Amino acid sequence: MSQPLAERMRPSTLDNYVGQQHLVGQGAVLRKMIDSGRLSSFILWGPPGVGKTTLARIVATQLACPFFTLSAVTSGVKEVRDVIEKARNSLFFEGKTPILFIDEIHRFNKAQQDSLLSAVENGTIVLVGATTENPSFEVITPLLSRCQVCVLKPLENEDLDALLQRAITEDKELKQRDIHIEEKDNLFRFAGGDARKLLNIIELMCQAEDPGQPVVINNRTVVERLQENPMAYDKNGEMHYDIISAFIKSVRGSDPDAAVYWLARMIEGGEDPKFIARRLLILASEDIGLANPNALLLANACFDAIHKIGWPEGRIILSETTVYLASSPKSNSAYLAVDGALETVRQTGNLPVPLHLRNAPTKLMKNLGYGAEYKYPHDFPGHFVEEQYLPPEMQGRPVWQPQDNPAENKLRDFLRQRWKNRF
Numbered sequence: 397m398s399q400p401l402a403e404r405m406r407p408s409t410l411d412n413y414v415g416q417q418h419l420v421g422q423g424a425v426l427r428k429m430i431d432s433g434r435l436s437s438f439i440l441w442g443p444p445g446v447g448k449t450t451l452a453r454i455v456a457t458q459l460a461c462p463f464f465t466l467s468a469v470t471s472g473v474k475e476v477r478d479v480i481e482k483a484r485n486s487l488f489f490e491g492k493t494p495i496l497f498i499d500e501i502h503r504f505n506k507a508q509q510d511s512l513l514s515a516v517e518n519g520t521i522v523l524v525g526a527t528t529e530n531p532s533f534e535v536i537t538p539l540l541s542r543c544q545v546c547v548l549k550p551l552e553n554e555d556l557d558a559l560l561q562r563a564i565t566e567d568k569e570l571k572q573r574d575i576h577i578e579e580k581d582n583l584f585r586f587a588g589g590d591a592r593k594l595l596n597i598i599e600l601m602c603q604a605e606d607p608g609q610p611v612v613i614n615n616r617t618v619v620e621r622l623q624e625n626p627m628a629y630d631k632n633g634e635m636h637y638d639i640i641s642a643f644i645k646s647v648r649g650s651d652p653d654a655a656v657y658w659l660a661r662m663i664e665g666g667e668d669p670k671f672i673a674r675r676l677l678i679l680a681s682e683d684i685g686l687a688n689p690n691a692l693l694l695a696n697a698c699f700d701a702i703h704k705i706g707w708p709e710g711r712i713i714l715s716e717t718t719v720y721l722a723s724s725p726k727s728n729s730a731y732l733a734v735d736g737a738l739e740t741v742r743q744t745g746n747l748p749v750p751l752h753l754r755n756a757p758t759k760l761m762k763n764l765g766y767g768a769e770y771k772y773p774h775d776f777p778g779h780f781v782e783e784q785y786l787p788p789e790m791q792g793r794p795v796w797q798p799q800d801n802p803a804e805n806k807l808r809d810f811l812r813q814r815w816k817n818r819f
Contacts, residue, residue: 442548445590550589
């Protein structure tokens with residue numbers, strides 16, 4: 397039986413690797429590692445189908461290192477220790493530090509990750525992890541501090557086009573087919589920056605026609621074939637990113653019915669409950685924020701509870717939080733404030749801290765005026781006194797602007813009582 401097209405097209409060298417030039421281009425971090433032969437542990441973080449596993453294998457091949465793999469879905473502490481022992485023996489006999497590649501490393505629990513620490517620290521292995529989840533949440537701090545995080549991006553249309561041309565001109569089976577590429581918009585749209593998905597769609601289009609018949613790929617034929625075979629090009633659920641997008645927008649749009657429906661779609665599709673809880677946590681700050689600060693407390697409690705409970709009971713906690721967030725008043729003032737402040741910082745650079753706000757831990761600093769004339773608010777009536785807290789260049793430039801909802805109107809009233817000419 398023939399291998400799937402995505403497997404046949406898996407590149408074995410960086411010259412054939414598509415995308416991620418910020419990591420593998422000339423002068424980029426992974427290219428430097430390979431060129432120098434000095435490899436350190438790293439974690440590849442990015443969406444599915446952007447080349448994480450392929451990149452790990454290419455690194456091992458080009459450095460001629462022993463390569464061991466584990467899947468976090470099927471491996472436990474025993475399997476980790478066994479493979480580390482094999483790597484230790486390999487290091488003794490071959491002299492090159494083995495690479496241990498762990499797919500879906502975010503699924504390893506703390507004990508499993510702890511079992512890797514010693515081998516990574518003493519150089520028995522170079523750890524290469526792959527994850528679709530934010531390592532800051534899913535990888536323990538001691539292990540994360542020993543690894544460089546490399547962020548992989550969804551492939552651009554130019555990358556997908558290059559992969560498409562390679563597939564139809566270089567693959568031994570596709571070269572025998574009469575393939576006509578008339579339009580690419582829907583092909584790239586359904587691929588969604590995922591190389592594997594793109595190749596699966598192309599293979600599906602070819603399988604839909606008899607071997608002697610031409611294969612016509614245009615916007616209409618792509619939609620027709622995918623509607624006939626809705627799961628053929630994504631065995632893990634094609635709508636992963638579309639459904640989470642619909643879920644987020646339903647909560648943001650204050651529609652609890654729609655939000656719980658999309659939640660149910662994710663649950664039924666086998667989505668990781670921690671992924672959903674994390675999105676709710678972000679939503680609580682980004683879209684509800686100060687309009688209802690309790691939303692963040694509930695979302696954080698949901699996130700903690702999901703880590704303790706998981707499926708199936710976790711569905712109830714997720715549903716409760718989803719309904720509450722969807723039914724809460726909305727505000728993105730905190731989100732806009734910090735993004736606006738970041739843009740201001742980029743434009744104005746490192747403005748000096750006013751002297752009266754500076755820390756003065758030494759006598760010299762006090763003599764230089766650090767902290768001088770600072771007004772301590774608790775020494776004044778109402779625990780407030782007008783003071784200049786921004787650099788002079790920032791005076792009169794508002795950062796946080798309250799929005800029109802009961803909670804923020806109350807905050808605005810409080811601030812207006814104190815800052816007469818602001819808010």
